[in-house]
Amino acid sequence: MxxxxxxxxxxxxxxxxxxxxxxxxxxxxxxxxxxxxxxxxxxxxxxxxxxxxxxxxxxxxxxxxxxxxxxxxxxxxxxxxxxxxxxxxxxxxxxxxxxxxxxxxxxxxxxxxxxxxxxxxxxxxxxxQIEDLLERDSIHLDDSQISSYLKNRNVLITGGAGSIGSEIVRQVSTYKPDCILILDQAESPLYDLELELKEDFPEVHYEVILADVRCRERLQQVFEAHNISVVFHAAAYKHVPMIEKNPKEAVAVNILGTVNLADLSAQYNVDRFVMVSTDKAVNPTNVMGASKRAAEIYVQALQQKDNVTTKFITTRFGNVLGSNGSVIPYFKRQIENGGPVTVTHPDIIRFFMTIPEACQLVLQAGTMGNGGEIFVFDMGKPVRIMDLAERMIKLSGFKPYEDIDIKIIGLRPGEKLYEELLSDSSTTLPTHHKKIMIAKDKALDHQTVLIHVEEISNAAISENDVYIVSKIKQLVPEFISKNSVFELLDKKVNL
Missing domain, CATH: 3.40.50.720 (NAD(P)-binding Rossmann-like Domain)
Structure with a gap:
């Protein structure tokens, strides 16, 4: 069957x-x-x-x-x-x-x-495919504005071999940059992307860099060797249950990796630094989201320093269709194997956006920032994951609950029923682009944030996960763990 x-x-x-x-x-x-x-x-x-x-x-x-x-x-x-x-x-x-x-x-x-x-x-x-039904009507981009900051420039894209980073590479390629520096620590995907680009964009100059954002010295060599004008920072760990079990890695990559890149961008007078963040950074309930919020806080704080000329811009959006670890390929595999399709909760909802759409808005937001803004994308209407599962089963030619069952397995550690795009204390300002808004999260003093980051970094050496997460919570006080071993930290705070 x-x-x-x-x-x-x-x-x-x-x-x-x-x-x-x-x-x-x-x-x-x-x-x-x-x-x-x-x-x-x-x-x-x-x-x-x-x-x-x-x-x-x-x-x-x-x-x-x-x-x-x-x-x-x-x-x-x-x-x-x-x-x-x-x-x-x-x-x-x-x-x-x-x-x-x-x-x-x-x-x-x-x-x-x-x-x-x-x-x-x-x-x-x-x-x-289900992706065809979750797409939205086409986005209007101001190509002249985007071209003005990318044409004839050296552009560094971290996480360049990942689902988001590689699409940013493809889209930047159409704006005639002088050179695109593609940085990633994943050897095989980086090689595959290099082959693709040679075929699809033979006229564009690329430099493929096998490196890890955790290594500040290696990154400094890259900045020293190239006159970089624009940085798109897409390198991150993003798998919620995996990072909940490995908070040390969230510190090393999502927080300290961002600190390394942001500091070097300021030091080498990069024109624009555009960071890819997530809706899970808003009122985070898991280590991954909290680590991304910590990265946002640092980037915003760095903008406040005297003599910093780089414009630091953050972009927040929800789940992207077809990304590595996304629910859609996971459901597809379960359907191909005859089921059951597993959903964590009958009422769980998520926002979805296609990878090209998200990357188009990242490029557009890069033109709009004056420095220190967090741009929030209009994600459209949320999708109920149970509805998504039922629809995917039907699209595959089967009947839900008859041919292929749907099984409720319970929320995973740190998982929310719904994601937010704006924190409760934020005010939202419109921009000239109807799909992009500004979240006015209050920026903290850089020196204060730096002290917190150093404490988090020192905690990560300890190998004590509870201690590491406790230090993240001090920098991100709205981080309240859910369905996690780290809930005990919130109970201690409330006593």
């Missing part, structure tokens, strides 16, 4: 194509000449109420509405193909939900501009 997912390409579908525009017609013509007969075109779907034509290419046009499925019942339709990006995200979600409830397969095909003459168009037709 579970082989249906992988064998879907061998099946034949009687399909309708969404839309009556150029992409839809081009797809229909390509299907008619394709050697692969997996898809038999039965007609078109129109979302336009004022559409007058009855047929295109001899195939009927069916208007989408309340009686749509009654109209197509005699046609024995088994699939629907969405051509290009002509539907809004709301329309796409409505279409998919109703199609799934009527046991139809849904397929995507990219816009005609992404086809090549050598390819059979059927190779471009893919079953729709």
């Amino acid at each position: 579970y082989s249906l997912v992988s064998q879907s390409k061998l099946e034949s579908y009687n399909v309708l194509i969404v839309g009556v525009n150029d992409d839809s017609i081009a797809l229909a013509e390509a299907l008619s000449t394709s050697k692969n007969q997996n898809f038999n075109l039965a007609g078109f779907i129109s979302f336009r109420k004022d559409h007058q034509r009855i047929k295109i290419l001899g195939k009927p046009i069916i208007k989408y509405g309340s009686k749509f499925y009654d109209r197509i019942a005699p046609m024995k339709i088994t699939g629907i193909i969405i051509a290009g990006s002509q539907l809004s995200i709301t329309q796409k979600n409505e279409l998919v939900d109703k199609a799934l409830s009527n046991n139809l397969k849904i397929f995507n095909v990219p816009e005609i501009t992404q086809w090549t003459d050598k390819e059979d168009v059927t190779s471009k037709i893919k079953e729709i």
Whole structure:
């Protein structure tokens, strides 16, 4: 039964194509000449109420509405193909939900501009994925502003081989930098990215640097050897349960790694330092989120120092689709293995954003900061993880709780039911970009923060996890542990 997912390409579908525009017609013509007969075109779907034509290419046009499925019942339709990006995200979600409830397969095909003459168009037709339904409408970017601080500059990207860092590399590549320095400690992903970039951006000069943000001396060599103008700091440990068990590593990478990079950026007069943070830094309940909040605090405090010319900018956003450790690939593996799909709590919700969307906003925020700001991204509506699991099971061709079960396993250490993007004490200011706001978290004095950071660093030498976390809580007093062994520290404070 579970082989249906992988064998879907061998099946034949009687399909309708969404839309009556150029992409839809081009797809229909390509299907008619394709050697692969997996898809038999039965007609078109129109979302336009004022559409007058009855047929295109001899195939009927069916208007989408309340009686749509009654109209197509005699046609024995088994699939629907969405051509290009002509539907809004709301329309796409409505279409998919109703199609799934009527046991139809849904397929995507990219816009005609992404086809090549050598390819059979059927190779471009893919079953729709959950990521396609969680996307949001396209973001407007001010390319001229972004280009003004990236063109002909040396740009350092830490964590450059990771899911976020590598996408920042790709997007920065389009703005004609003088050189992109890609720094990461992961050897194999760094090599794979280098091969990809040589093929996709042969005109851009890259330097791949195998290094660890924990090593200040190695980082200093990098800053000394290159006239770096912009730093995108994406290197971090981010897996909540793993970091809850290893707070020493959170200190070494998320806190002290950021201190190393921020200090060197100030020392070498880098123009802009843009840090990637997380919504888990707001009122943190776990070590990972608290360590990222500590990094935010340090970067903001450093901005207050005299004679610092670097503009330090922080960006906060929620979960990204398809990132390493994300819930979506985890659910996909469970579904492929026949289930059950495991959810930690029936009411848990999360904000989601695509990796390209998040990185676009990171680049845009880099143009907007005057220094010391924490920019918060509009993450849209939260997603209930139970709904996500049920939908992914349906998209795979199965019935939730019948073919594949969903099992509640309990919240993990440090896990919240929901994430916040703004702390309770913050005020939010709008910017000229509707998807980016400023969280006015109060900046602390640099000397005060430095004392806390030194205490945290010294504690990390002790190998005593409770002692390490106690020092983090002193710098981040809003850090209240949940479902964790470190809750005892909060009880002591409250006594």
